[in-house]
Amino acid sequence: MLSTALFVQACAGLPYPYELRFSMPTFNYWSIAFASVGIPIAIALIGLAMRGSLPRRLMIGLAGILALPFGLFSGCAAMEAPELGASDISFELLSQVEAGDEAYRLYRTDCGATCAFGLVLRKERDWWGIVRSTTPVWSLYRADQGEVLLVDRKLKIMSGGAVLAEVAL
Numbered sequence: 711m712l713s714t715a716l717f718v719q720a721c722a723g724l725p726y727p728y729e730l731r732f733s734m735p736t737f738n739y740w741s742i743a744f745a746s747v748g749i750p751i752a753i754a755l756i757g758l759a760m761r762g763s764l765p766r767r768l769m770i771g772l773a774g775i776l777a778l779p780f781g782l783f784s785g786c787a788a789m790e791a792p793e794l795g796a797s798d799i800s801f802e803l804l805s806q807v808e809a810g811d812e813a814y815r816l817y818r819t820d821c822g823a824t825c826a827f828g829l830v831l832r833k834e835r836d837w838w839g840i841v842r843s844t845t846p847v848w849s850l851y852r853a854d855q856g857e858v859l860l861v862d863r864k865l866k867i868m869s870g871g872a873v874l875a876e877v878a879l
Contacts, residue, residue, distance in 0.1 A: 728843045733836060735801070739791035746784035750777040804829075805857040807865065809879060811835055814847065814865055816858040827854035831867060831877065848875055 732738050750773045757769025806815040812835050819828045831848040848867065850856075856869045865877040 728845050731842050731844055733840055733842050734794070736791050736794050739787050743784040743787040743791070746780045746787065750774075750780050801830075804855070807858050807860045809860065814858055814860075816856050816867065818854055818856075826852045829853045829856045829867070829874070831858060831865070848877055850874060 732741065753776065754770055754773035757766050757773060760766045760769060800820050802818045802820070804816045804818050806813050812833050815832055815834055817830045817832065819830055828849060828851045830846060833845045833847050835843050837843065847865075850867075853869065853874070856867055856874060859866045859868060863879050865879065867874040867877070
């Protein structure tokens with residue numbers, strides 16, 4: 711798994727740190743749901759391929775123990791997934807600026823009833839229209855409105871006429 715991620719990073723020439731995400735939010739949720747179910751299944755299959763009786767039993771037992779929490783996690787991700795083509799309400803796009811092949815997108819984050827809104831500016835590059843590499847650039851907790859502008863090779867994050875931050879490209 712790690713070698714695959716390093717291979718993708720090397721081929722794409724991506725800077726670190728970055729996150730790979732799908733362009734459609736629904737796919738992000740469903741990929742987590744499927745991966746959560748796949749981990750105990752993979753452990754069980756590895757256990758079945760082992761030769762000794764004790765290692766086989768231990769691996770299958772471990773898979774059984776992990777199946778419940780991973781299954782619950784998978785169910786939560788599947789239930790929170792937005793409809794196909796819908797936007798993710800927990801990460802709402804407010805504004806964006808294009809700069810070459812990359813886009814700087816300002817999002818409003820909403821983690822639910824227990825915390826306040828926040829703003830996150832991310833540098834994103836779309837690959838093949840399906841996958842997006844993202845790098846966090848700036849964030850502010852307890853803010854809910856903003857706009858990103860490109861002025862003199864600097865990004866200005868504005869809210870109600872006030873400059874919240876300036877980020878050099």
